[in-house]
Amino acid sequence: MAVLVNLPTLQKFQAKRTHGLKRHWKLRCKYWENMQKIDANIILRYLMNDNPQLSPKAKEIIEHNIVEVPVEVLCEVVYVLKGHYKINRQDISSKLIQFFELTQCTLTNRDAILEGLDYFGKYKLDFVDCLLAGYAKIEKDEIYTFDDNLENLIKHIK
Secondary structure, three states, rough: OOOOOOOOOHHHHHHHHHHHHHHHHHHHHHHHHHHHEEEEEEEHHHHOOOOHHHHHHHHHHHHHHOOEOHHHHHHHHHHHHHOOOOOHHHHHHHHHHHHHHHOOOOOOHHHHHHHHHHHHOOOOHHHHHHHHHHHHHHHHHOOOOOOOHHOOOOOHHH
């Protein structure tokens, strides 16, 4: 079974993060259409640190750029970590939350997505269902579903 790399090296970037986020929001407002995005493979190589050629490149990209992670990419990361690497839900949840807290990688609807990641670690629902629950809780979105488990979670968290 694969193990996610520990993320303590990111903690040195925590102090830089506040300044980086202020800078990021100024840049994002001005250059929204030019925001750089990263693919799931960049995040996977960074988290797994399993490729001597690509992992350092992924580290360089993530630690020295402000990049956006589309929700579709995050879904692929979760799917690969759970399916291919056989990493448990709690570890995926905690490492990805830590990843987004300690890097300058951005998410649209950040709070809702982080809430969804938290639910993914706590409940036995698909990741996309957990995201929907996060949107229901944080964004106050109404979610229509035939999934009883998702409906019960949404009732529980409101």
